[in-house]
Amino acid sequence: MPNATTYTNAQILDLLSPIIGLTYSEKLQQLIENITRRPVRALTQDSEMTLDMRSDRINLFLDNAHNITRIAFF
Known part of the structure; x- marks a missing residue:
């Protein structure tokens, strides 16, 4: 994968697709923000x-x- 600052929306969707169905938490949100910037x-x-x-x-x-x-994304 490219550097996190260069992820396209499509790459982020591929990266995050496994979280569909998981329960949201602030910790998960922070993890996503840290990975994707x-x-x-x-x-x-x-x-x-x-x-x-x-x-x-x-x-x-x-x-x-x-x-x-x-x-x-919007």
Whole structure:
């Protein structure tokens, strides 16, 4: 893999695909931020989002049990 600062979105999706289905934690978020060098935010169905579009930000979508269901960039 390339240096963490050069990961493309596609490479990050490949890297993070194993976390789909895992329970979200702040420790997991910090680990992802440290590996990818990108900001991460977790979103539940009730989360309010800002309208600022940041293609470098990793969004983790969570179900009601806080399991990660999807990863997106915006």
